[in-house]
Amino acid sequence: MKFSAPLVGGRLVKRYKRFLADVLLEDGSAVTAHCANPGAMLGLKEPGSRVWLSQSDNPKRKLKYSWEVAEADGVLVGINTAHPNQLVEEALQAGRIEALSKFDSLRREVKYGKNSRIDMLLEQAGGARTYVEVKNVHLMRQAGLAEFPDSVTARGTKHLGELADMVREGHRAAMVFLVQRPDCARLDLAADIDPTYADAFKSAREAGVEVYAIGCDVRLDGIDAVKPVTLVI
CATH class of the missing domain: 3.40.1350.60 (Trna Endonuclease; Chain: A, domain 1)
Known part of the structure; x- marks a missing residue:
């Protein structure tokens, strides 16, 4: 499975309400991303963790970004349960x-x-x-x-x-x-x-x-x- 476009990197600020994540992007901007993961995400939601988001160009979407990958224990982890x-x-x-x-x-x-x-x-x-x-x-x-x-x-x-x-x-x-x-x-x-x-x-x-x-x-x-x-x- 290939991502349709390059992912955008940043640092996790917090994950909350199960399906939302605030992220500080590498360019310094702050965004709220959709987190398609209903689980507890133990060990994957620590503030400051490196994360990568996909970006949608669909104007009907409320949230433009989706959380795809997190870094944990030195490796990349896929967190999007839609895949x-x-x-x-x-x-x-x-x-x-x-x-x-x-x-x-x-x-x-x-x-x-x-x-x-x-x-x-x-x-x-x-x-x-x-x-x-x-x-x-x-x-x-x-x-x-x-x-x-x-x-x-x-x-x-x-x-x-x-x-x-x-x-x-x-x-x-x-x-x-x-x-x-x-x-x-x-x-x-x-x-x-x-x-x-x-x-x-x-x-x-x-x-x-x-x-x-x-x-x-x-x-x-x-x-x-x-x-x-x-x-x-």
């Missing part, structure tokens, strides 16, 4: 998740479950279906170890139950964790942050839901999901 589905789709189309590489068509945001939409539905010519849910990961509390979630996620817990239901109906279902920080080679659950999600995850795996994790190469010109991440769950 993971595209990144995982590109990885699937390129065959980078081998266990999910055999499909004839891929559809996004297909209705399923209880008033939900699956991130990706993989279908084969013979009718076989694989339901794929994507979760963004950027929490690191121990060097090299990514964790999910970084806040309580009732929505994530609901998705696990619905994936398990798809397996019970005779389909494949998979959870793909997209790790948007290149300094993590392993992934675990942050059960202390959301024990309910951890319990639901265990039940989903026991029901037959598959789990995969893929890491990203994060650059200022784009982001690509390119490398396997080891599950220690």
Whole structure:
């Protein structure tokens, strides 16, 4: 995935109201950027941190800038949760998740479950279906170890139950964790942050839901999901 234009650098002043971030740009101007990330962003929202924003030329947008990348622990971290589905789709189309590489068509945001939409539905010519849910990961509390979630996620817990239901109906279902920080080679659950999600995850795996994790190469010109991440769950 390439950014459509060069990112604009600056320093984070504060992130607030979940979806807003005040940033002091390198040219000295102050802007408010959209933060497309509903999580706690632990370790990524410290005032003074280096950040990079994309800039929109859409006159209908209330906020011209969007927060895309943060620097943490000396590496670039992708924080925009609007991108993971595209990144995982590109990885699937390129065959980078081998266990999910055999499909004839891929559809996004297909209705399923209880008033939900699956991130990706993989279908084969013979009718076989694989339901794929994507979760963004950027929490690191121990060097090299990514964790999910970084806040309580009732929505994530609901998705696990619905994936398990798809397996019970005779389909494949998979959870793909997209790790948007290149300094993590392993992934675990942050059960202390959301024990309910951890319990639901265990039940989903026991029901037959598959789990995969893929890491990203994060650059200022784009982001690509390119490398396997080891599950220690």
